[in-house]
Amino acid sequence: MDLQITPKKLSGTVTPPPSKSQAHRLAIAAVLSNGISTVRGVAMSQDVEATLRCLTALGGRWRETAPGVLEITGTGGRRTGADLPLLDCGESGSTLRFFIPIALAATGGGVFTGRGRLMERPQGPYFDLFREKGIFFEQKDGVLTVRGRLTPREYRLAGNVSSQFFTGLLFALPLLEGDSVLIPTTRLESVGYINMTREAMALAGVHTQWREGSTLFIPGNQRYQPLEAAVEADWSQAAFWYAAQGLGNAVTIAGLNPKSIQGDRVMASFAEMLRGEPLHGGVTAPIWGPASAAPARPDRQIPARPGWSTPCVGSVSLPLTHCPDLAPPLAAWGALLNGDLYLKDAGRLRIKESDRLATITAALRALGADVTEEPERLIIIGKPSLPGGTVDCAGDHRIAMMAAIAATGCTGPVTLLGAECVKKSYPDFWEVYQSLGGEIHVL
Incomplete structure (x- = not known):
């Protein structure tokens, strides 16, 4: 589909x-x-x-x-x-x-x-x-x-x-x-x-x-x-809606256990970092220790960026050692972030449903994002908006959902090839997306 x-x-x-x-x-x-x-x-x-x-x-x-x-x-x-x-x-x-x-x-x-x-x-x-x-x-x-x-x-x-x-x-x-x-x-x-x-x-x-x-x-x-x-609500799927919030969508996430043992609960803390907020204590503290600020690349200083609706967060480096499934929603957010995002310790993503370091890069580049793929990490330079384009979902459910969230920050239409792959983990994703006001046409 x-x-x-x-x-x-x-x-x-x-x-x-x-x-x-x-x-x-x-x-x-x-x-x-x-x-x-x-x-x-x-x-x-x-x-x-x-x-x-x-x-x-x-x-x-x-x-x-x-x-x-x-x-x-x-x-x-x-x-x-x-x-x-x-x-x-x-x-x-x-x-x-x-x-x-x-x-x-x-x-x-x-x-x-x-x-x-x-x-x-x-x-x-x-x-x-x-x-x-x-x-x-x-x-x-x-x-x-x-x-x-x-x-x-x-x-x-x-x-x-x-x-x-x-x-x-x-x-x-x-x-x-x-x-x-x-x-x-x-x-x-x-x-x-x-x-x-x-x-x-x-x-x-x-x-x-x-x-x-x-x-x-x-x-x-x-x-x-x-x-x-x-069974608890899934933090790895909730991460896509956290990314949607980060891209300016008025989405409220309900039903999550803030004390869940799920490792992807760390998305709550990652979201605070990407919004440029101080980390809160208690249940929202990172499960695996704090992420680190990455030095800007020598050729990449981040000046004030007029026209952005969000503050510049500089360069942020997030470790995916214990939460590799967070890479796609974080990458969607990073593509439209007022700052630079480094997703590190991510080599295991190459043996998922697709080579996810490669397919995340290809999908976001197809939408006009600035993504650099390295053997074990991604470097994503945020832009105020993306022009849109055609994404091959590569049979990977998380690539399809990533592209759908990134589409909310695009200026032109986004075409997804093989979008039925979401059935692997989130069978009613497209119905939920439409219920939130998303406009989808089956080709």
Whole structure:
């Protein structure tokens, strides 16, 4: 589906959709239990549907008893049957990486398929472990087969590729007969997502411990218990509406938990920085420590900029170490910021649904923005407005939403190619956009 957006300012109140990251984790904890669980507030995005398919493949059952309310019948972490289950992960990297160790623990392996770039995304940390522990794996023609059994012991894997590898093992290792330890061999990134996993597990009565900084101790012989939980509103999707506010749209964001464990809650503090405001204390303080002011490039001094409706914030550098999904909304804001924005520690964005450093750059440049792509960061020089243009969404839901928010600061129409990709995480995004006054035409 291709769309054309006629630039208009947005206004109204918006409640972000439920967190798919939290929904994945609660559904998995529920299916590993020996009983019936209830998870409320689930948005049926394509990624969540992939997780529900996989829990069914492992012998679990689910039904929607009311809109957004799932009743999930668990397996106790075991599956009967001699054949390896077939797990269709769609385009969900979380689903694939979460279920690989779970399938090994529950049934001795599985056959995994996917669509888009999913089966091209790196699984190196798992493969290194499998070689070490004698677990069979084969990746061929877009299909990954794993076969073997996890054993309780020490597991070492890189912490700077994706926290999803840690989450998969965290879910699986408590089911083993002995204790295990997870040790990152590099700096551990996206810690908030790991804590979200631990929180979901704790709701099901399964506990882990941080030891010596970034080492995780996982006691064995634990059993998941049925749970009742509700999914919070998603801070990573709320970030797009924060960016809309920064671009002068009168949008009010409702329904967020200001004390959420979600790492992307740091967007509230990033927004204060980009508005040139002092950071508040309490729940709006940065989760991962303060961002830093970046020195202006030698050839780039920032004088007063007459004609801007917002104060000049100078050069601001924001670390994405623990919140890579914030890059697209921050980039949309930066393209129209009265200042320079450096998005750093962003190398992992290259292994998302698209190479997001490249696709963010291409999309914003297509709209007339000043963006420089480097191996691990983006440099964005703000402009008072952008002329508009045609953006290839590259099959990436966050690129489509980024372009839609940037369109509110454009002077000419914005055409989006492949705009249906928002269904991956925010199925009603375009309906919400129109409800706030956005003008959209299907081409």
